[in-house]
Amino acid sequence: MATNKDGSMQLLTKEEGIKWMESLAGKTALEQALEDAIKVTRELQDERMGELRKLDRTFNL
Amino acid sequence: MAELIEVRPFSFENLKEFLFENVRSKVQAEQKNHVAYLNDYLTKISAKTILAEREYVDRDFLEDFSAYYVRCFNEPRRLCVRLHFFSVEVVQADIDAFLKALAPDKVKLLQGNYLGFLVVKPLPFTLVGRTCLHTYDDANGRRFFPVCREYEVNLLGVPLKINSLAYQEQDHVVAACATSALWSVFQKTGKKFQHAIPSPVEITKSASLTVPLESRTFPNKGLNTQQIAQAIRTVGLEPYVTACKSNEELVATAYAYLKGAFPVLYGFLQADNLVVKGGHAVAVTGYSLGISKPVSSKQPKLNGFCLKAFRIDKIYVHDDQIGPNARMVLDPAFANFDMGGGKFEQKESLTSSVYSGAIRAIDHILFFPLYHKIRIPFSFIQDLISPLDRLLELIRTTMNTSWAERLEWDIYLTTANDLKQEIMKSTILAEKDRRDILLARLPRYIWRASATSAGKNAFEFIFDATGIEQDSLLVHLIVEDKTGVELLVRALNSMPLAPYFSASEIWPLIEWLKANNPIPVTSTP
Numbered sequence: 001m002a003t004n005k006d007g008s009m010q011l012l013t014k015e016e017g018i019k020w021m022e023s024l025a026g027k028t029a030l031e032q033a034l035e036d037a038i039k040v041t042r043e044l045q046d047e048r049m050g051e052l053r054k055l056d057r058t059f060n061l
Numbered sequence: 062m063a064e065l066i067e068v069r070p071f072s073f074e075n076l077k078e079f080l081f082e083n084v085r086s087k088v089q090a091e092q093k094n095h096v097a098y099l100n101d102y103l104t105k106i107s108a109k110t111i112l113a114e115r116e117y118v119d120r121d122f123l124e125d126f127s128a129y130y131v132r133c134f135n136e137p138r139r140l141c142v143r144l145h146f147f148s149v150e151v152v153q154a155d156i157d158a159f160l161k162a163l164a165p166d167k168v169k170l171l172q173g174n175y176l177g178f179l180v181v182k183p184l185p186f187t188l189v190g191r192t193c194l195h196t197y198d199d200a201n202g203r204r205f206f207p208v209c210r211e212y213e214v215n216l217l218g219v220p221l222k223i224n225s226l227a228y229q230e231q232d233h234v235v236a237a238c239a240t241s242a243l244w245s246v247f248q249k250t251g252k253k254f255q256h257a258i259p260s261p262v263e264i265t266k267s268a269s270l271t272v273p274l275e276s277r278t279f280p281n282k283g284l285n286t287q288q289i290a291q292a293i294r295t296v297g298l299e300p301y302v303t304a305c306k307s308n309e310e311l312v313a314t315a316y317a318y319l320k321g322a323f324p325v326l327y328g329f330l331q332a333d334n335l336v337v338k339g340g341h342a343v344a345v346t347g348y349s350l351g352i353s354k355p356v357s358s359k360q361p362k363l364n365g366f367c368l369k370a371f372r373i374d375k376i377y378v379h380d381d382q383i384g385p386n387a388r389m390v391l392d393p394a395f396a397n398f399d400m401g402g403g404k405f406e407q408k409e410s411l412t413s414s415v416y417s418g419a420i421r422a423i424d425h426i427l428f429f430p431l432y433h434k435i436r437i438p439f440s441f442i443q444d445l446i447s448p449l450d451r452l453l454e455l456i457r458t459t460m461n462t463s464w465a466e467r468l469e470w471d472i473y474l475t476t477a478n479d480l481k482q483e484i485m486k487s488t489i490l491a492e493k494d495r496r497d498i499l500l501a502r503l504p505r506y507i508w509r510a511s512a513t514s515a516g517k518n519a520f521e522f523i524f525d526a527t528g529i530e531q532d533s534l535l536v537h538l539i540v541e542d543k544t545g546v547e548l549l550v551r552a553l554n555s556m557p558l559a560p561y562f563s564a565s566e567i568w569p570l571i572e573w574l575k576a577n578n579p580i581p582v583t584s585t586p
Contacts, residue, residue, distance in 0.1 A: 011458075011459065011460055011461040012459060012460045012461060013460075013461050014460060014461060014544065014548070016460070017456070017459060017460030017461065017548065018548075018551055020459065020460070021548075021551055021555045022555045026555070027556050027557065029455065030452060030455060030552050030555070030556050031556050031557070031558065031559070033451050033452055033455045034448055034451065034452050034556070035559075035561065035562070036451070037364070037447060037448035037450075037451035037452070038448050038561075038562070038565045038567065040362040040363070040364070041444045041447060041448055041566075043362060044360070044362060044363075044444075045440075045444065047306065048303075048304075048306075048440060051303075051304035051305070051306045052303075052304055054304045054424055054426065055286045055302060055304055055426060056285070056286060057285060057286055057328065057330075057340045057426065058283050058284070058285040058339075058340050059237070059238055059239040059242075059283050059284055059285070059289070059328050059340040059341060059342035060237050060238065060239075060282050060283025060284075060339055060340060061238055061283075061331050061338060061339045061340065061341040061382070
C-alpha cells in the first residue's frame with residue numbers, strides 16, 4: 001500500500017502488488033500474517049480441547 | 062360418546078377442550094407452557110379450523126404403552142386423539158359431503174390448506190404426542206428450517222402432506238428431555254441416512270443398555286452425554302459431539318451442519334434468573350439470519366474473520382418444555398451466572414422467548430448423528446480457512462482487488478449431489494466450467510467454503526468431508542472472480558515458507574494450491 005501526499009492510503013495496482021509480494025518486505029509481511037494466523041488457530045484448538053471437559057453432563061430438565 | 066370426527070373453528074377454548082379430554086386435572090393442565098404456546102403458534106401460522114380424529118392409533122405411543130403403561134394398575138387408554146389443523150374454514154358439512162359421495166372440491170380444500178397435526182396422548186398430564194406442524198413462513202428469506210421432511214398423512218382416505226419435523230413433549234416416564242430431542246433428530250436422520258426410527262421408549266432403553274444409569278431406567282430422569290452418544294450409535298450413526306464456548310461458536314457450528322439438512326441435538330445448562338438449574342436438551346430445527354450485514358468474529362484472535370453464520374440472531378428448537386420451533390434468542394451481553402457451590406461465572410447466553418428472558422442457556426454442547434464416512438468436522442475446515450483469510454485480507458487491503466469489503470465465508474456440509482443440482486440450475490458458470498464440475502468425481506459428502514465480498518461471489522473451495530485430516534482435502538475450486546485467487550497463489554509461491562509451516566494442518570492445502578498453478582479452476586466467463 002502506498003501513502004499519498006495527504007496521508008491517505010492508496011492500494012497498489014495488480015502489477016505493483018505482485019512486485020511487492022516478491023520483495024523482501026512483501027514476503028516477510030505475508031509470511032508473518034500466515035504464521036500469526038496459524039499460531040492463533042493452534043491456541044484456539046487448545047481452548048476447544050479445554051471445553052471438552054464440559055461434556056460430562058446429564059440432561060434431565 | 063364423542064363423535065369419531067369432530068370439526069370446530071380454531072379458538073383457544075376449542076383447542077383446550079380437545080387437548081384436555083383425558084387429563085386428570087384441567088386446572089393443572091392449563092398451567093403447562095405448551096397450551097398457551099400452541100395457541101400462539103397456531104394463530105401465527107393462521108389456523109382457522111381444528112378437526113379431531115378420535116380413536117387414533119399412534120405407533121410411537123403404542124410402543125411406549127406396551128413397554129410401560131399397560132402394566133400400570135390404572136393404565137391409560139391406548140388410543141389417542143389426532144387433531145388436524147387447516148388454514149381455511151372447514152365445517153362438518155364439508156366432511157359429510159365427501160363421506161357421502163365423491164367430492165373432489167372438498168378434498169382439494171383439505172389438501173390445499175393443511176397445516177399439520179398434533180396427537181393428544183391419553184395421559185394424565187403429559188399430553189402432547191407426535192406433532193407435525195407447518196413452520197413459520199420464511200420472513201422474506203430470513204428464516205430457515207432445513208431439517209424438515211415430508212410427512213404423509215391419511216385422513217378418512219384423503220392423502221395429505223406436511224413438511225415438518227415431528228415434535229413431542231417428554232412424558233417424564235419413558236422419556237426425559239434428551240430422549241424427546243433425540244426422537245425428533247432421528248425423524249430426519251432416519252430418512253437421510255436410511256435407519257429405522259425408534260420410539261421414545263426404544264431410545265431410552267438403547268441409551269442405557271451399555272451405559273446404565275445410576276438409578277432405574279424407567280421412570281426416566283434424563284440421559285447423560287455418553288448415553289446420548291450410545292443412542293446415536295444404536296441407530297447405526299456416529300455421534301460427533303463438541304462443546305462451544307461462545308454464542309458465535311455455537312451458531313457457526315450448528316449452521317455448518319443444519320444448512321445442508323444435517324440435524325443437531327443441542328444440550329446446555331439451563332439457568333433460571335441466572336441460577337443454573339441443570340442440563341436441558343432440545344432439537345434444533347432452524348435459524349434466523351436476522352442481521353443484514355456481515356458480522357466479524359468477536360474473538361480477537363480471529364482478527365475480524367467473517368462467517369455468514371454470525372448473522373444468526375435466533376435459532377428455532379423443538380423444546381419439550383415449550384413446544385415446536387420455539388425461539389431462542391442470542392444475547393450478546395455477558396451476565397454473571399450462579400454455577401452452584403458458590404461459584405459465579407461471566408457468560409454469554411441464549412434466552413428463551415417464552416419466559417420473558419428469565420430462562421437462559423449457557424455452556425453449549427452439540428451432538429451430530431452422522432453417517433460414519435463424514436469424518437472431517439466443521440472446526441477442521443474453519444481452521445484451514447481462517448489462516449488463508451488472514452492472508453487474503455492482507456492482499457485485499459494492500460492491492461487493488463475487486464473485493465470491496467472483507468470476505469464473508471459460508472462454510473457448510475452438504476452432498477456432492479446437492480452441489481451438482483445447484484450447479485445444474487445455475488446460469489452464472491461458463492459452459493466448460495459447468496461441464497467440468499458436473500462431470501467431476503466428487504466424494505459423497507463435501508464441505509463447501511464459499512467467499513463473497515459485498516454480496517458478490519468471489520470463489521469457493523470444495524473439501525472432501527470423508528477424507529484424512531493429514532491429506533489435502535481440497536477437491537475442487539470454483540472461481541467467479543479470478544484476481545483474488547490468482548494473487549493468493551502468487552503470494553504462496555513468492556513466500557519461501559519456513560519449515561514451521563510444513564508442520565501445520567494448512568500445509569497440504571498450501572501445497573495443493575501451489576502445485577496446481579495455474580489452478581484447474583471452474584471459473585465464470
